[in-house]
Amino acid sequence: MTTDTHPLERRTRLLQAANEVGKQVTQILDLDALLPKTVDIICDAYNFYYAGVFLIDETGQWVMLRAGRGEAGKQMIANGHKLEIGGHSMIGACTRERKARIALDVGEEPVHFKNPYLPHTRSEMALPLVVGDKVLGAVTVQSVEERAFTDEDILTLQSMADYLAVAINNAKALKQLEKANAELLRAKTYEALTASTTQAIHWIGNKALPITTTIERMKADLNADVINPQSLLEDLWLIEESTRLILEVKENLLGPARETKPRPAMLADVVQAAAFHAGVPAGKLFVKEIAGTPLALADTTQLARAFGNLFRNALEAKARNVTVIIQPAADPEFVSVEVIDNGEGMPPEILEKAWAAFISTKGAGHPGLGLPAALHVISQLQGRISVTSQPGHGTTFHILLPASNDQPGDLSGGAKSVQLIDDNDPWAQCTADILAAAGKQVTRSLELKGTPDLIVVDEALESLPAADVVAMLGAAGVAAKTVVVAAALKVEPAAAYLRAGVKDVALKPYTQAELAALLRK
Amino acid sequence: MPKILLVDDEPLIQRSMQKTLMRAGYTVEAAGNCADGLKRFEAAEAGGAPFDMALLDLNMPGFDGGEASGAGLELLSRLIGLRPDLPVIILTAYDEVSKVKDAVGRGARGYCVKGREQSLLDQINAIFKEP
Structure with missing residues (x-):
């Protein structure tokens, strides 16, 4: 040791190093990070020439170098440096005997291995890594000076090695657990x-x-x-x-x-679109959205499919009506949706199989895929769905979907006047308010009014088919200013609108950013 | 009697669709890949008995013979290149609006998801009724 001359100062540094190893190693559960960190701490704190960690290999006959200080360590690891347990090396002997070995002058040590990568070593210490009755390997510490190790060094370094052994044992146990878990998951997935x-x-x-x-x-x-x-x-x-x-x-x-493309979504509108496509009669659906509910992050085409399946189930269960309540969830990261019907409900033996594919209570004419498909969609969207049901009273689905923020957009550019052709629903109202606040001239009517820069047609119109509206706009010579929007797009009508000359067919904008993009179309 | 070129690599779908269309009064010639479809189209043009419409599968063997996603769109472009006013309907198994935009952008008149054959017949009849 060349730099530490004052014994008290040296002792303090050693204790600090031992503490640091103890603190750090217990926090690291990845061996590839833990072992290099340990050799660095030892060398830096004690100013040693070299330190390395050996672990017993799978055969139990060898100890393999798993971390080594500096270039010498790197090269030895690359060359697969290993020593035989009980062989002619201090590490080999220390691992077999589970006892520290110290050579204050390596020239005199009978089992010292002359390592060509570490030609300047004059003193070496080998410390066993032991947990309970199990030996895991050994730590080597080397100095360029003869008689470099004091009794204090041996004590603190052995205490460090003990910390390290516990950490290695934990890391190995975790790895085994992860491996077992992955195997179990693979087996379960395959089974499913x-x-x-x-x-x-x-x-x-x-x-x-x-x-x-x-x-x-x-x-x-x-x-x-x-x-x-x-x-x-x-x-x-x-x-x-x-x-x-x-x-x-x-x-x-x-x-x-299909691959999902989540975006901020106004759930009340997606629910209305799903009901429209599922054929829920007007007056049977009640949607209540609590003020201040954030948008949800969802692929609206997929989500409309999932809601549609729940609505079809409710209608088949003879529900007199369906109520959907949308509100902030207890966990602010989510939005809560409850789909409540007052149909026949499900008995417990059916309820427990509700999510299984190809199981239906409605006879052989139903494939029984509605609920599994809904479960799959909600899971893909990182949401959760559960169901409660009471025979004779109805069924309630509880859904949580990730919440999303509105994305700001610059509404100053693009079309200056916009006509919305839409039923009087919350989306239309909200969109009209945002556009008006941005200084746009907004008209809402089912008939063409004046000469707007942009005409936006909601595909899910209750009052008349969107195809008729597009035909009317084509006849008026304004199809090229028209964009048909939908919460869930289908290919055949989309092709027909495009062929009729509309400017575009797009997902309904639910954020200012999406609305700004629509204005610039 | 309008003459339709049907290009689909699935023999059962090809034959079933051919029969449906023939029963509806159309003359139908079928091909199983892009290269064969183009060859038949060119031969009909040269022979003075051109096709009045083409129905093209979206995903089928492309011009290099390998299975290609969207190979039908390439055939669509070639056919429209030869005859810009040819009505073409794309057939597919998937609801993908981005592909619809691509197809209509290349000149397709319609798009139909397989399994919804009545919708296909309605589209064909509507196109032939157009003035």
């Missing part, structure tokens, strides 16, 4: 996939079977002397119905599998 695939194949097989048997029967009937048209018509119906069910499975499974 196999189960659902088997169910899907079984279900589709059951639906396809009537097609083949009916066709064989029809072939035979057509060769008969007397043809029975009634029987043939019934057979055709059987084929039609089986095919419809198989195609319905494709529609349900393909939807949630």
Whole structure:
């Protein structure tokens, strides 16, 4: 030791180093970070030439260098430096005997390994890494001076090695736990996939079977002397119905599998759009949004599909009406949505299988994919969904969706006058207010008024089909100023609007940024 | 009797659609990939009996023979390049509005998700009724 001359100062530094190792190593649970940090702390605090950490390999015959100070350490690790346990090295001997070994002059040490990467070593200490009755490896500390280690050094360094051994043991245990967890997860995922695939194949097989048997029967009937048209018509119906069910499975499974594109969404509007597409009669749906509810972060096309499935279930359960309550959740990171129907409700034995695919209470005519698809969509959006139900009283779905902030946008540019062709719903009201506040001239009407710069048509119009509105605008020569907006877009109508000459078809803007982009279209 | 070119690589869908269209009164010629579809279209033009419409699958073997996502759009562009007023409908298994915009931008007149055949027949009839 060349720099520490005052014994008290030296002792203080050693104790601080021991404390630092103790503090740091217990916080690091990644061996690749823990071991290099430890050798650096030891060398810096004691001003040693070299320090390294060896761990016993899987065979139990060797100790492998896992961290080493400086360039020498790097090269030895790259070369796979290892020493035999019990062999002719201080580390090998110390690991076997579980006892510290010190060579105050390595020239005199009978088991010292002459390392070509560390030619200036004159003193060396090997400290075992032991936890309980288990030896994990050893730490080597080397100095360029003879007799560099005092009794105090040995004590503090062994105490450091003990801390380190505990930390290594914890890190290894965590790694084993993570590995076991990953294996369990893989096994469970595989099991779930196999189960659902088997169910899907079984279900589709059951639906396809009537097609083949009916066709064989029809072939035979057509060769008969007397043809029975009634029987043939019934057979055709059987084929039609089986095919419809198989195609319905494709529609349900393909939807949630698509990549989601979350954006800030006004849930009340997505709920209205979902009800419109699911055919919920006007007057049966009540949407209550508590003032101050933030926007949710969601892919609105997918979310509308999920809400649509819940509404269809409610209608099939003979609900007299459906109430949707949207409000801030107890956790400010989320928005809460409750979908409450007063239909037949579900008994407990059905409720516990509600999320399983291909299980339906409505007979063979239903694939039973509505709720699993809704679960999949909500999960993909990082939300949660649960259900409570009371037979005879109805069912309530509790949904949490991640909250989102409005995204500010510059509304000063783009169209100066805008006509909104929309039913009198909260989205239209909110959009009109924002545009008016930004100094735009806003008109709201189902008929063309004046010569606006931009015409925005809501696709989900209760009062008349959007296609008729687009045709009317085309006849008036203003289709090129028109953008059709929807909470959930479908391809066939989108192609038709575009072919009719509208400027664009877009997702409904729910933020100022999206509205600003719409004005600049 | 309007003549339709149908290009789809799935033989059962191809045949079933061909029968439906023939039953509805159309003459239908089918191809199983982009290259064959283009060849038939060019031959019909050269032979003085051109097609009145084309129905193209979106995802099928492209001009290099490999399965390509959106290969039907390339065939669409080639056909429109040869005859700008040709009505073309794109057939697909997916609801993807971005692809619709691409298709209409290239000149497609319609877009149909497979399994909704009645919608396809309605679209075809509507196009032929256009003045």
